[in-house]
Amino acid sequence: MSSFLRPARSDEDPLGPPSPAGGNPDHHERPADRYRPVSCHFAITPPVSVVIPAMNEAGNLPYVFKTLPGWIHEVVLVDGNSTDDTVRVARELRPDITVIPQRGKGKGDALITGFAACTGEIIVMVDADGSADGTEIASYVSALVAGADFAKGSRFANGGGTDDMTGIRKLGNRVLTALVNAKFGARYTDLCYGYNAFWKRCLDEIRLDCAGFEVETLMNIRVVKAGLRVQEIPSHEYHRIHGDSNLRAVRDGLRVLKVILRERASRRSRPRPAVIAMETGRGEAR
Template identity: 75%
Template sequence: MSSSVRPADAGQDPLDQSARNYRPISTHLAIAPPVSVVIPAMNEAENLPYVFKTLPAWIHEVVLVDGNSTDDTVAVARELWPGVKVVRQRGKGKGDALIAGFAACTGDILVMIDADGSADGHEIVSYVSALVSGADFAKGSRFANGGGTDDMTPIRKLGNHVLCSVVNTKFGARYTDLCYGYNAFWRHCLDKIELDCTGFEVETLMNIRVVKAGLKVQEIPSHEYLRIHGVSNLRAVRDGIRVLKVILGERSHRVRRARRSARVLPYGPRQGEVS
């Protein structure tokens, strides 16, 4: 499908773009920069029709990251959205897929959405509205007023609540939801949050690092539906432990980066660098 917005000039900060570069996209949102939607998918051919039919026609591009599917995931995506950009995932895991997808995007705003039919693409306008209005990072929440979920067991809900409380206490955040994969953000955020994990815990990592970077975060009420076809790869205990390790390891991550920088200073600039 063709885009109804004009890509911003390369290299410019999206917040510095003149509004005249953006065109009206709906009665709810007067202007919007180019929006790239990243969809990690592995064997989701049956679910993609439900995902794609909810995506707004004004989206700049759809980036499908294929995790070596053995079904018709790629063929179905190309049939549903002829201009889809397909990225073949080399590694494994959701975090790895998202990193590859973000690198392939050309839009000013990046939206991450699951391929199982649990997220409603019609909500994207709310995320983009928050970003255009001044937020750096629009974070979906199933527990904010107006949100909801059809796909969370009591044990998962308890675990999410506990982990969310730990993040809020440790990093000064005020999240109502932590482990949710429906988010949107300006491209410039990637320069301030180093993504270096491969699994489902990538969502928690992003939520922590946007707070540590001092970025403006706005929660967006979102409704999570049941997966339509197939079985989720999410495992509550296993992935909960991985999320906890990310939370506990974040402070040491910052210290390690500071120490690496300190060790480089005495040696002066490296080849290709300017002091």
């Protein structure tokens, strides 16, 4: 069994580490050796950081934080110069939260800022609009501790879904996904989705340098070019709870296309990785 996980005991506190081996109260485990019960079936040692980029999302944060698992190591909120009570609400909901003020602009800049502040070995990206279900984080983390380098959320894998995408956005996503698959040898079912998780060490491989919304596409392309092992995770996207989305189908689609063409022109890749669909239930590459 992987050193990262083991079956959880029924007598373990789901919000805290289990008793030290042998029951010796004088034994002190290192933080890296501390098991975090994820479910009644298994516990993990790697600390998990959740990065949430937010700008004027005070009304949505209570819903976002409510679904986050109690076993995560830390939440890093990157505040994009909010003019509402985003920071105050975040600190009231989670006093131990790390709040980082964003110096630049754009979602990519916010994520890169948040990633740099993470102290966990696993990083999970979660939007602040309430569209993501934090309970799904267990599936992402399970994929990583089982051997994946990058766990990629998909609304179009078997078991996923979306309440939020318009017809034009679905069409654009389908076309762009097909283009990336054809040009980079990937097997993605969903390209433009921001709910992902990965080992922090992967940042050295993909070296993000994108400030805007298209950062998600850049990540998906560069993990393929780096030869990292990818597993798709079926995910359901819900409607934004409060406020208006900043997404613009045509504008953002063109920005994503520009990234694809730029990465294709500078292509220097290793052998392509396996992309595994979680719904196969077997763990072998397709």
